[in-house]
Amino acid sequence: MSQLSTRLSRLLNMVPYFAANPGISAAEAAAELGVSTTVLMNDLNQLWMCGLPGYGPGDLIDLSFSEESIQVTFSAGIDRPLRLTSTEATALLVALRSLVEMPGTADPTAVQSAIAKIESAAGSAAGGTHAAPPAGDEDPVAATVRSAVGRGHALDLTYFSASRDAVTRRVVDPVRIVLMDNHSYLQAWCRQADGVRMFRFDRIDAATELDEPARPPQAALDDAHATDLFHDDEALPQARLAIAADHAWVMDYYPMTEVMVADDGSIEASMRYGSLDWMARLMAGFGPGVRVLGPAELSESVRVRAAAALAAYAQAADHR
Structure with missing residues (x-):
């Protein structure tokens, strides 16, 4: 789980926790919540800015x-059991069902269990949704x-690389699983x-979880291109292309850099x-x-390659 998700879960649980333990000291609360006193005080200051729409x-x-003492004077309803409207229940169920279809994002059994519980609790609120497929x-x-x-843990992967048109085997240190463009990706x-x-x-043909811990360098965690499907990798060879104006659509399908557009619409x-x-x-x-420069x-x-294709066409024509 990311640091942001961990903090969000902690903040959501802090209000009912402090409501149930009025007057507890910061040191005691920090020890029970598994954080430092400094982190706890920062979280409490963050809670000042959380609440209901209107935000006044x-x-x-x-x-x-x-x-010495922490006390909740107004909970904004966060300590009450959650009640879903019909729209909220439907949106949540649709989101959960999409997780089932995205490999690696969640345990399908756990998601199906959550779907069943929400449908049972929501009753008619879930009536407008389609039945969930069996797990x-x-x-x-x-x-x-x-x-x-x-x-x-580290992973031993057998992977098909579309850019290289080859299957390779490699050891990776996982960072996280992300969803982009309706596909699940392992960032590692x-x-x-x-x-x-x-x-x-x-495109992962095989995966073996290794006994050794994953040790991605800090640069991997802070990488500005962390969720880019492509960024200019200087380790790869580079082609300079001349693209006709009526083939400008190529730019929408393949990552390009150093783009120059001429007056007639052609592109380099x-x-x-x-x-x-x-x-x-x-x-x-x-x-x-598209011409290669x-x-x-x-x-x-x-x-x-083009000459071989033309020769094949000519040979086929001779046999007619």
């Missing part, structure tokens, strides 16, 4: 606290990756690449690639719409 007097949580066995690969992330420090990488769950841009064969095949497929080995590879 009578809406926000109110506390009286010091090192099935979790994909073994997804279960292994989720376990390694939760327990802080790849020891082979010596950098942060995103591994799409449906650079693109990183992991495999010469994969890049040559991609460029040949665009025909005259460099490097020379890529231009030659595209020329050879």
Whole structure:
């Protein structure tokens, strides 16, 4: 769980905790909550800004606290049992069902149990939703990756890299699981690449949880590109491309840098690639719409591939 999620859970539990323990000292509360006194006092100051819509007097949580005594004077209703409206119950159920369809994000059995409890508690509020599909066995690969992330263990992955058009095996130090563009990804420090990488769950062919703890460097946790599906990796070769105006749509599908747009709408841009064969095949497929300006080995590879394709067409025509 991320630090933000951990703090949110702690803040949500603090109000009923202090309401049940009025006058407790900061040192005693910090010890029971498993945080330092400094962290506890920071959390209490954060609670001043939490409450009900309106966010004025009578809406926000109110506390009286010091090192010697902490007391909740207004809970803003957070200590009352949650009651869902029809809209809230429906939204929550839809969100939970989407988790079942996203591998690795949660234990499907636990999610199905939560769905059943909410449907039972909400009654007619859940009547407008579709019945939940029966819980099935979790994909073994997804279960292994989720376990390694939760327990802080390294992973041995067999992974299909679409950019390199190759299957590789590597040891990674997991950081977290993220959802982007309707896909689940493992964000991890790849020891082979010596950098942060995103591994799409449906491209992980095999995963083995190792006994050794995951040790991603601090840079991996603070990486500004932590959830980027692509960022300019200087370790990869770079192609310079000339893109015709009627092929500008290519920019929407492939990551480009150093983009220059001419008056006639044509574009010059650079693109990183992991495999010469994969890049040559991609460029040949665009025909005259995209030309390779460099490097020379890529231009030659595209020329050879295009010539072989033309020869195959000519041979097929001769046999008609």
